[in-house]
Amino acid sequence: MRKLKTAYELVEAYRNGSLDPVEHAWRVIEEIGRWEGRVNAYITLEAPEAIIIQAEEARERYRRGEHRPLEGVLVAVKDNISTSFMPTTAASRMLEKYIPPFNATVVERLVRAGAIVVGKTNMDEFAMGSTSEFSAFGPVRNPWDLERVPGGSSGGSAACLAYGGCDLSLGSDTGGSIRLPAAYTATVGIKPTYGLVSRYGLIPYGNSLEQIGPMARSVKDAALLLEVIGGWDPRDSTSLRIDPPKLSNLEPLEPGEASLCVPREMVEGSEEPVAKVFWNLMGKLESEGFEVLEASLPEVSKALPAYYIIALAEAASNLARYDGGLYPREDVEAGDYWRHVAEARARGFGWEVKKRIVLGSYALSEGYRDEYYIAATKVRRLVRDAVLRLARKCIIASPAAPILPPRLGERITDPLLLYAMDVYTVVANLAGVPALAMPAGFSQGLPVGVQFMAYRLGEDLLVRLGLTVEEMTGLRGVAAGEG
Amino acid sequence: MKAKIGLEIHVQLSEAGSKLFCDCDSEYRKYPPNRNVCPVCLGLPGALPVPSKRALTLALAAAKAFNCKIPERIVFTRKHYFYPDLPKNYQITQFEKVGGAPVCLGGYVEFLNTDTWEWVRVGIRRVNLEEDPGRTYYEGDILTSRYALVDFNRSGVPLLEIVTEPDVRSPREARLLVEYILLTLEYIGATNPRLEGVFRVDANVSVEGGERVEVKNIGSTLDVEKALKYEIGRQTMIVERGGKVERETRHWDAARGVTKPLRYKEEEAEYLYFPDPDLPPVRVTEDLLAEASKTASRSPKAIFETVRKLGVKREIAWSIVSSPPAADRFLEAVRLGGDPQVLARMVGVDYKGELRERGLDPNDPSRWPPAKTLTELAKLVSTGEYTYDSIKGLVLPRLAENPGVEVKAVLPEKVSDIDSLVEEVLKREVKAVRDYLSGKKKALNYLVGAVMRAARGRALDPREARKRLMERLESMKEPQGEG
Amino acid sequence: MEDGCRAVRRAVELARIAFTSEELERLCKEASRIAEYLASVGEAVKGLDVEPLYHVWEEEGGLRDRIEDRRVPLESFLPPERLDGEGRVKVPWREVK
Structure with missing residues (x-):
């Protein structure tokens, strides 16, 4: 383990002149050179010269005192977030050559805040996965243990943070895709309240569930990034009409300001080492004076299948557009339209994606729609109402994942085992509430993450609790490798 | 069937x-x-x-x-x-x-x-x-x-x-x-x-x-x-x-x-x-809803009924209603004091006919003169200053060419020397005069036409022309009878 | 299971993805098993009087007066050989022998 500068510290150092943005950019480029061959966190990397030119501009701006909130900070962007200056593949052969003619709103906001986009990160194809193994560009490996997965689907965004290949990153979270990788790489990730961050430009998987969110090596960094990307966007009808949240200058939460609760159903299925680290942390919080209550959320037992049905149904619809027309494939011969479509989709999509599209179509088809799709939306209401009820009383705490980061290949052979990794995270997506995942500790040298969920737009509460926990664990700015 | x-x-x-x-x-x-x-x-x-x-x-x-x-x-x-x-x-x-x-x-x-x-x-x-x-x-x-x-x-x-x-x-x-x-x-x-x-x-x-x-x-x-x-x-x-x-x-x-x-x-x-x-x-x-109701307030049925209440025959009323700009001009021209019967004929029959004859779209608002123009014309007819036919024959075609033109500019000069026109025609059309005088009453129509033609585009009431012709022809009968 | 496979095959048609017969066999096995697992949600709400929840906050969406224009030429993301002389997109339609 080693410690790296957090983005917040970087900006401080740039500002007071103790660190030069160009020098830092070179250091990150070197880290990438050292690690990338083994980790495969990036699908596309910006050319070093282009990064350096931007770092030089940042240096100028600091010199002139015209720096913006993320001036000269190197940010990695998940490859399902549209960038007009780099390919955006969603880790799919289908979009291998696709360069969007527009930027996602979050990318516009990043660039306007002075951030330098280092590259586009590897992920599960179309964000469908929990391990980052289902990528057309090869699996991502966990910098803490290269035999293990970094979690998914935002595995690349977590892995580059964990080895120092970026200062901040953007992920997307449909059912845990930010929080699982954060937990598996000892980084911090926030799944914002549904509607807090614009989805404009996010290649959709499960539209009604997902949010783009910040990933970082500290809670404060994640808050800073969320502040930059959050707030109403007229281009997204589902974005909430609110101003960007103010999160980067909050104080740690004091005991008595809020209590925590642990729903039995969100911890009892955990592996022994995970439960141990988790309860250990809860114990520390208690000894600091925080109230930690036991609670029950029986609705959670049906959350996982309900989540998958909704996500797959929406995915089947979203992915219908990839038919070889506007996203042509050279390896499919021109022929009859219907055959061409079916062939293009057969070759362009990976197995997991195809399977999920078929299942999504199944869940929406006549004769099955009521017992699958409609039933799932009803379960969703039950889950949301139960979570909102509980979150009004306490911050809901649980492990971020029931297991330690699995070895490559270990989970993907059995789809039900794979889906089970998301059991604690999907709840926040179904309920729309914000959730923070952050390091709770280590077990056998592997990171274990904790998850906190709050009420709608309770990001400030989560950040404040996160700052408190970070002080307790000391796990701020940690990275894999020898210092 | x-x-x-x-x-x-x-x-x-x-x-x-x-x-x-x-x-x-x-x-x-x-x-x-x-x-x-x-x-x-x-x-x-x-x-x-x-x-x-x-x-x-x-x-x-x-x-x-x-x-x-x-x-x-x-x-x-x-x-x-x-x-x-x-x-x-x-x-x-x-x-x-x-x-x-x-x-x-x-x-x-x-x-x-x-x-x-x-x-x-x-x-x-x-x-x-x-x-x-x-x-x-x-x-x-x-x-x-x-x-x-x-x-x-x-x-x-x-x-x-x-x-x-x-x-x-x-x-x-x-x-x-x-x-x-x-x-x-x-x-x-x-x-x-x-x-x-x-x-x-x-x-x-x-x-x-x-x-x-x-x-x-x-x-x-x-x-x-x-x-x-x-x-x-x-x-x-x-x-x-x-x-x-x-x-x-x-x-x-x-x-x-x-x-x-x-x-x-x-x-x-x-x-x-x-x-x-x-x-x-x-x-x-x-x-x-209020905006929608306002937008929907102009229905063909309502307008048809309004036009009918002004005493307009249903065929002409429908002709007016079936061209929204015609209906607009008509109702406005009536409001400005034009006679509904005269206006209905002008708008619903003859002006619309002029447009059709020219292959122009009667539903295109830009093809229609302002209501003020129509009111002016209707008043000229009502006061007996011009006959409807002279407006129809001499003014409407020019308006159809150029709907924006001032009434003054297209109003025909009135024939002031009707007697000299009659004399001129009687002198020239010797055969027709002889026919009439020998009892062929039809020759009168020909002679009226000849006087109208001699007016060369100036306004002349054909009834007036006929009256004057008759008077002159009757006065010619008597001396011949003597001889 | 037999019925499950028929339903999966129907879904494959709707999804418009070509599968080889071996793939289809594997898909049937995997998908039927998952479908069986997912069917538990139907059981969970059976007899319950619950309204579906499609949009998590059940808030109304806004309407747009105008958003800054963002027209894009197709050439900006589509290879030129996919367009005909007039700029229309060429989509394979009929087999030409």
Whole structure:
């Protein structure tokens, strides 16, 4: 383990002149050179010269005192977030050559805040996965243990943070895709309240569930990034009409300001080492004076299948557009339209994606729609109402994942085992509430993450609790490798 | 044989200004291929739809005009099918099931049957607002074309689908109904029915003892009548010969004037409907309803009744109402003090006739002079300063050429020396004079014509010319009698 | 299981993805098993009087007056050989022998 500068510290150092943005950019480029061959966190990397030119501009701006909130900070962007200056593949052969003619709103906001986009990160194809193994560009490996997965689907965004290949990153979270990788790489990730961050430009998987969110090596960094990307966007009808949240200058939460609760159903299925680290942390919080209550959320037992049905149904619809027309494939011969479509989709999509599209179509088809799709939306209401009820009383705490980061290949052979990794995270997506995942500790040298969920737009509460926990664990700015 | 006819009328809201979910132009005809497109209407990954207020207001105004039950919240639904012109391979539309809610949940329309002068009521089953797909062209024939050539300029244009109950009694009434519905939408300011391809009609038709046949792709109101006549004739013949009319979809071949079974088998589809997760329901607020009501206040029926109350004959009244700018000018000119009878003839018969004769569109407001001009002209007739015929013959044609011109500039000079014209003609037309005097009374008409011609475009009341001629001719009789 | 496979095959048609017969066999096995697992949600709400929840906050969406224009030429993301001389997109339509 080693410690790296957090983005917040970087900006401080740039500002007071103790660190030069160009020098830092070179250091990150070197880290990438050292690690990338083994980790495969990036699908596309910006050319070093282009990064350096931007770092030089940042240096100028600091010199002139015209720096913006993320001036000269190197940010990695998940490859399902549209960038007009780099390919955006969603880790799919289908979009291998696709360069969007527009930027996602979050990318516009990043660039306007002075951030330098280092590259586009590897992920599960179309964000469908929990391990980052289902990528057309090869699996991502966990910098803490290269035999293990970094979690998914935002595995690349977590892995580059964990080895120092970026200062901040953007992920997307449909059912845990930010929080699982954060937990598996000892980084911090926030799944914002549904509607807090614009989805404009996010290649959709499960539209009604997902949010783009910040990933970082500290809670404060994640808050800073969320502040930059959050707030109403007229281009997204589902974005909430609110101003960007103010999160980067909050104080740690004091005991008595809020209590925590642990729903039995969100911890009892955990592996022994995970439960141990988790309860250990809860114990520390208690000894600091925080109230930690036991609670029950029986609705959670049906959350996982309900989540998958909704996500797959929406995915089947979203992915219908990839038919070889506007996203042509050279390896499919021109022929009859219907055959061409079916062939293009057969070759362009990976197995997991195809399977999920078929299942999504199944869940929406006549004769099955009521017992699958409609039933799932009803379960969703039950889950949301139960979570909102509980979150009004306490911050809901649980492990971020029931297991330690699995070895490559270990989970993907059995789809039900794979889906089970998301059991604690999907709840926040179904309920729309914000959730923070952050390091709770280590077990056998592997990171274990904790998850906190709050009420709608309770990001400030989560950040404040996160700052408190970070002080307790000391796990701020940690990275894999020898210092 | 008695037939049951139900219609599905698709009308583009060509006057909405923008497409339904983006800011591209709703009037796409003026652009070269694929130049009226953006990420939203191309369905690019990550682009998100935001409903246009104007399109929705117009759709609600239509719902008001059709006496519809309007839901509290409008829901957009995804309808899935694969086709080259559908960039997302789903269409955003409205559907009454699976959580959907269209702008109109049922209503009725009363149209004027101008053969019988009865108002006829037809039930409206529903109205929904949806996106038009792009346009597909083929190299030669649809069956052999190697490529479908797609122009997405039309993709996303707001389209109203109006579905009637099978209440329509005859092909003629079907045509009048469609014309009336289009006129209603024109009054609302929603559409310009004369634009190429702005509406299309599908008709469901069955005769007693037969199944329902759907006739697709009828592109003009004249063809609605023709296609239905043909189809009813075809079905009647089958039944009379003891055959069975099967349920099928046929295609109207306008060039040959026949309905034909679909040559190209469209694959059986299941549409996998579900509410679009990118589009939260839109509340139909008081404000929105008020605006829609205001927009819908000008209905053909209301205006027809107003015009009739002014004592205008129904044929002329309908002629005025069937051209919205004519109706506007007429009512305004009456308000300004013009005589309704004179104005009705001028607007509903003769000026409209002048435009038609020149091949100009009487529904194009720019072809009409301001109401003030019409009032002035009507007053000149009422005060006896000019005859109606001289206004009709000498002024209206010049106005039709140049509607903006001042009355003064087109008002003909009046003949002041009528006696010298009469003398001139009597001197020249010796034969006609002789004929008249020898008892051929018809010769007088010829002589009147000759005097009118001699006026060379100056205003001369033909009755006055006749009177003066008679006087002179009678005075010529007496001395001859002596001789 | 037999019925499950028929349903999966129907879904494959709707999904418009080509599968080889071996793939289809594997898909049937995997998908039927998942479908069986997912069917538990139907059981969970059976007899319960719950309304579906499609949009998590059940808030109404806004309407747009105008958003800054963002037209894009197709050439900006589509290879030129996919367009015909007039700028229309060429989508394979009929087999040409």
